[in-house]
Amino acid sequence: MIASMRFLHSASPGRNDGGVPDRLGYGRNDSGKPATSGSAGMMVARAEIAYIVRMNRDYDVIVIGSGAAGLAAAVAAADEGASVLIVEGDKQVGGSSRLSGGHFYAAGTSVQVEAGVIGDTPDAMFEHYMTLNQWLVDPAVVRRYCDQSAPTFEWVKNLGVKFSKEGVYPSGVGSTPRGHQPEGGGEQVVNILDGHRSHKDVDIVLNSRVSALLTDEDGRVNGISIGDDQATCGAVIMATGGFGANPEMIEKYYPQASATGDWRWYIGTEGAQGDGITLGESVGAAVDGHDRGLLLVTPGFGRDLEVLLPGWLILVNKEGRRFTDESAPYTVLGGLIQNEGGHAFAVFDETARTAAKPSPISQANWVSDVLHQKAEEGRIYREETLEDLAAAMQVDVGGLLGTIERYNNDVVSGADTAFFKANGLQSVTRAPFYGVEIRPAIVCWTGTGVRVSADTAVMNKQEKAIPGLYAAGETIGNLHGDRYIGGGGSFGPCLVFGKIAGENAARYARALNG
Numbered sequence: 327m328i329a330s331m332r333f334l335h336s337a338s339p340g341r342n343d344g345g346v347p348d349r350l351g352y353g354r355n356d357s358g359k360p361a362t363s364g365s366a367g368m369m370v371a372r373a374e375i376a377y378i379v380r381m382n383r384d385y386d387v388i389v390i391g392s393g394a395a396g397l398a399a400a401v402a403a404a405d406e407g408a409s410v411l412i413v414e415g416d417k418q419v420g421g422s423s424r425l426s427g428g429h430f431y432a433a434g435t436s437v438q439v440e441a442g443v444i445g446d447t448p449d450a451m452f453e454h455y456m457t458l459n460q461w462l463v464d465p466a467v468v469r470r471y472c473d474q475s476a477p478t479f480e481w482v483k484n485l486g487v488k489f490s491k492e493g494v495y496p497s498g499v500g501s502t503p504r505g506h507q508p509e510g511g512g513e514q515v516v517n518i519l520d521g522h523r524s525h526k527d528v529d530i531v532l533n534s535r536v537s538a539l540l541t542d543e544d545g546r547v548n549g550i551s552i553g554d555d556q557a558t559c560g561a562v563i564m565a566t567g568g569f570g571a572n573p574e575m576i577e578k579y580y581p582q583a584s585a586t587g588d589w590r591w592y593i594g595t596e597g598a599q600g601d602g603i604t605l606g607e608s609v610g611a612a613v614d615g616h617d618r619g620l621l622l623v624t625p626g627f628g629r630d631l632e633v634l635l636p637g638w639l640i641l642v643n644k645e646g647r648r649f650t651d652e653s654a655p656y657t658v659l660g661g662l663i664q665n666e667g668g669h670a671f672a673v674f675d676e677t678a679r680t681a682a683k684p685s686p687i688s689q690a691n692w693v694s695d696v697l698h699q700k701a702e703e704g705r706i707y708r709e710e711t712l713e714d715l716a717a718a719m720q721v722d723v724g725g726l727l728g729t730i731e732r733y734n735n736d737v738v739s740g741a742d743t744a745f746f747k748a749n750g751l752q753s754v755t756r757a758p759f760y761g762v763e764i765r766p767a768i769v770c771w772t773g774t775g776v777r778v779s780a781d782t783a784v785m786n787k788q789e790k791a792i793p794g795l796y797a798a799g800e801t802i803g804n805l806h807g808d809r810y811i812g813g814g815g816s817f818g819p820c821l822v823f824g825k826i827a828g829e830n831a832a833r834y835a836r837a838l839n840g
């Protein structure tokens with residue numbers, strides 16, 4: 327109680343003389359106008375009700391992080407009747423989820439049916455997920471995601487997120503269209519969830535990074551610290567996102583990404599510091615999913631995000647051989663290049679370069695003037711013969727000549743006999759010839775995190791649930807395998823497990839009332 331009082335006092339700069347916190351913070355104020363988002367410690371009035379009704383705690387549930395997972399958790403916990411506080415380290419809600427496409431990978435949805443995708447099931451999704459990852463993932467957690475993907479999708483849709491049948495597409499390597507693109511992307515999903523958060527009187531404090539978890543004498547997690555401030559609760563949900571913005575964690579947990587050196591950059595927000603791992607480990611959480619995440623390929627020209635390579639180039643390894651359909655889905659292309667030692671060379675000729683125009687695939691890198699400029703700068707090898715190009719790239723010359731001869735023959739016959747590339751076949755015949763190194767080096771999301779049960783309870787190293795601690799979103803470590811299931815395979819589970827975490831944390835907290 328002392329701790330909770332201290333938090334409420336110090337966290338409520340606008341507290342009035344009557345001891346009731348002013349309606350500050352991110353929620354709706356009394357006039358119905360949105361309050362301005364706050365600095366550290368802003369709080370809204372429900373806090374008072376919460377700690378009177380709930381006696382020995384400030385809130386039933388505290389959610390750390392306000393991305394897709396945290397917001398879904400908060401809304402679901404409030405729907406279960408819990409008093410809820412979200413603590414967000416950033417000045418605004420949304421985390422990386424706000425920047426995201428917000429695609430949702432799900433099986434058996436109403437929008438699939440509208441799109442004519444009939445008969446897709448969680449069973450089929452589970453089988454695909456497990457097979458793609460050679461069963462090297464946690465079946466219980468994957469199963470729960472598959473089973474709950476459609477119900478959670480419908481929940482999000484009913485909350486107001488718009489999905490059209492045109493936005494349903496095969497987002498991974500499977501042919502079944504399970505990717506669902508929301509109108510307005512991740513930002514819209516965040517805004518809609520945040521609107522519900524606000525209307526359900528879920529409190530939020532922004533610009534406040536949780537620095538520690540509190541535990542009672544039995545090891546139950548019962549609160550959080552933000553520096554010297556503390557708040558107590560029945561259960562904590564960690565929804566802190568990944569660690570893409572933390573180089574030390576990348577080095578420790580994601581060596582493939584670390585190996586890309588200064589080519590690496592992260593497309594998400596600075597809040598992705600891996601705090602869920604640090605906080606979880608402080609109370610004994612097991613950490614799973616070493617060296618997992620999604621790396622997108624890049625020629626390293628700058629911090630331009632392009633997810634796919636154009637079909638008109640070929641990729642060769644150090645033997646000078648092609649090793650993939652160059653238009654392979656981004657979900658597998660990075661892994662294929664990783665398999666070749668972490669880098670490969672894109673090769674093309676002058677005809678391809680001069681024809682390279684901005685397209686939906688490439689606005690930034692693979693366009694004629696940029697390619698010319700990068701060749702002038704020496705960033706792209708440009709040689710008059712293929713022999714000289716092979717020497718410059720330090721790839722096997724015989725391999726490269728043979729590969730290009732076979733490929734050119736395929737272009738003439740109109741069929742890629744080696745890798746079945748369907749689009750963009752373009753011969754490599756006209757000097758000068760170009761070669762540019764490609765690496766999977768753009769960190770999209772990270773896959774190492776705390777180990778959870780299918781019910782989102784955080785597990786310790788003895789396979790027991792840590793009482794009072796739940797986790798959801800990118801901070802969980804036992805969902806992803808070596809291969810990304812497809813677009814929506816990270817955002818989707820954030821919502822699925824966020825909702826589950828919110829419900830279960832609320833029930834747990836309620837049960838503590840006896």
Ligand SMILES: Cc1cc2nc3c(=O)[nH]c(=O)nc-3n(C[C@H](O)[C@H](O)[C@H](O)COP(=O)(O)OP(=O)(O)OC[C@H]3O[C@@H](n4cnc5c(N)ncnc54)[C@H](O)[C@@H]3O)c2cc1C
Nearest residue numbers: 391393395415421423426427536567597799800814816817
């Ligand atoms: C540009 C981009 C596009 C993407 N597109 C897709 C896509 O279309 N489909 C897909 O499946 N995936 C996509 N991803 C990945 C996916 O969006 C993320 O994995 C997902 O949004 C993560 O959600 P989250 O709720 O777990 O974390 P986040 O959204 O990152 O939220 C975590 C929040 O926790 C806060 N936080 C962290 N530590 C603390 C602390 N100690 N105290 C308080 N607050 C803290 C952070 O500030 C942050 O706001 C994309 C990612 C990016 C960056």
